[in-house]
Amino acid sequence: MNKVYITRRETFNAAHKLWQPNWSEEKNNEVFGRCANKNWHGHNFVLYVTVSGIPDPESGFVMNLKDLSAIIKKEVTEKLDHKNLNLDVPFLDGIMTSTENVIIAIWQILEPIIAAYGAALAKLKLVETENNFVEYFGGKEPF
């Protein structure tokens, strides 16, 4: 059972802010700091999508990376690129746009599509800045 993990990197540039409407302005500023700026800020986000499977005996592929790239672009990054995560993205509607919440929302979109393709989404990694990133395994706790 030679399970191999393949990863495709895609990028998107977006605006957002962290703002909890149930909280006072003071609490928003205290918790979120500069990220609460009402006029938004933004990032060059980098998304890594990892799919696991056994390489096909004929193609040598776990999954065709052209297909994986096309799925990520169509379903996720083209909906996020040059967008405002709080205002422009139906699948993030009503969600506090922390990277933690964004990565869970991306998983919920990609997991069934990749499963329907016959492969398994194993991991997502979403990089917000060179100093901050999040990882998600669909709720699993590998470590």
Added chain:
Amino acid sequence: MNKVYITRRETFNAAHKLWQPNWSEEKNNEVFGRCANKNWHGHNFVLYVTVSGIPDPESGFVMNLKDLSAIIKKEVTEKLDHKNLNLDVPFLDGIMTSTENVIIAIWQILEPIIAAYGAALAKLKLVETENNFVEYFGGKEPF
């Protein structure tokens, strides 16, 4: 005359959009594409500030990088970080926030301050994405 060039890297994360109010919405979308999204987008900008001079015989420094970093942060990056370049930054007021225009505006702020310190601003480099960056030498044309 052993002129050496020293560079300090600083970063800021900001939102902006490209929108020319003298143009129709169609022309804005045609020229600026996704960058014209009315709800903004954003980037992790990286700014490189290069100062030239002859190393001091005692300190071995062209300019103390602690001082250079403090100047860049106070005068530039703290005014841009987690801001909206179109709405929140007095020194960009009324300016189309292309990276070309932003780098010229940063030069105009930093050049006299670094000259007053006794050194010479030689070059700025502003990186918008891993695929796009601009450089400025105060109008000089080294190549």
Added chain:
Amino acid sequence: MNKVYITRRETFNAAHKLWQPNWSEEKNNEVFGRCANKNWHGHNFVLYVTVSGIPDPESGFVMNLKDLSAIIKKEVTEKLDHKNLNLDVPFLDGIMTSTENVIIAIWQILEPIIAAYGAALAKLKLVETENNFVEYFGGKEPF
């Protein structure tokens, strides 16, 4: 039981193509796209080799990285560097040179050698481009 994971990075530059001789030219082009170019293409491959173990009380080492680097170079990267993966590498003979298949072949070479040294090969990562990489845990499924 303080198991620590140490990783050594090595590189090799090689040519290859993806071509399944059991398929028609049309199917090869459809599945492999530009990677099926008969005259080859190539990459700067980056290989990360991760070994796990308990640090030796005297040396503080899981495994001497000089030794690990020497093993990887002798057994793997010097056999791949500036080579054609399809034509020049005995341990890839008859194998479709997808990164999935190449990483499994590298595991089969390194695992017994590192075990004989008294350590344990835990993970391989093979980077083909900045956008594509594969990982392999010897068939284990950590996530």
Added chain:
Amino acid sequence: MNKVYITRRETFNAAHKLWQPNWSEEKNNEVFGRCANKNWHGHNFVLYVTVSGIPDPESGFVMNLKDLSAIIKKEVTEKLDHKNLNLDVPFLDGIMTSTENVIIAIWQILEPIIAAYGAALAKLKLVETENNFVEYFGGKEPF
């Protein structure tokens, strides 16, 4: 149970040497090579601290990254930055400063502090050079 893993990157620049006082000079040089230079050498170390948890429903955070950064700086990197790991760091006193041993010592400091905060330290990664890094999961063996 949507466990998400968040990572903060911090850096420190330090001197050290590898030298086992129980060994002869010959054995030190044989095992540690250039790393045994009596007059020290140094590195730009990069530390990645990964914390796992379920995002808070209101903030969307596993842990506030401002707090995580402040803890790492106060407890670890400010004690290591521009220091000699063998001479200047109480929590490394008497420890062979291999990256394996340093990462375990950092875990022992950070784990209880992050637990007291209500989150869980899941992983550390310590990069010594572009070619060498170590990872530690508190003794767990995820793969």
Added chain:
Amino acid sequence: MNKVYITRRETFNAAHKLWQPNWSEEKNNEVFGRCANKNWHGHNFVLYVTVSGIPDPESGFVMNLKDLSAIIKKEVTEKLDHKNLNLDVPFLDGIMTSTENVIIAIWQILEPIIAAYGAALAKLKLVETENNFVEYFGGKEPF
């Protein structure tokens, strides 16, 4: 005269070899070493194209980066990507494919096209590996 320099990064993955047909096999191996392997090797090449000009008062652009990217792809990188530089590229026909010669050939293609667009090609940088790159200013000697 606020001349600004803008740069676009594009990539291509290609095979090549260094082989001088006027030389003996011995001399080819002596001069080119592993790069003379008859069965080819390859690289992930990165091309940086720098254009200089004065930002347009209305758009703020020296040149629209969408257009610059489209020109580079159409005229250069799509002709090189997943190709054999020695066999598949008309504009490199009969040329020793050292990076020095390749960068001059790319300049000769791009310079007139960018001039016709109304901008000026100022610099090319071609990265072959993380350790080797070449730069070209159209024959100018800025330093």
Added chain:
Amino acid sequence: MNKVYITRRETFNAAHKLWQPNWSEEKNNEVFGRCANKNWHGHNFVLYVTVSGIPDPESGFVMNLKDLSAIIKKEVTEKLDHKNLNLDVPFLDGIMTSTENVIIAIWQILEPIIAAYGAALAKLKLVETENNFVEYFGGKEPF
């Protein structure tokens, strides 16, 4: 006159401190801050050596990068790697080891050797951290 600039990257890891013996301890700490730590600190230095010339009609080379790499290693980086810049390096004896002074000292070593080879040293770049680097053109002021 098709002058091309080729660059080779080499690395070295070293300890140093900034300390001016003509100054009081207070002034040393004030000017150099953490860099004045008596017990040293260290960095992963990266050196880029740029040579200019006209590609040879037969080899296509400005200079054989194998030779350039061998010269840099023999004359510079092997004398600096895993050393203390203040104590172990004859060509830095008595020199305040700021990156400005170190890059000038490296130029003085490499320039005549590369000239004797028939090429021209055009530029050095010495990176101390991801945030700080220096460049030197032999005293020339290209910008």
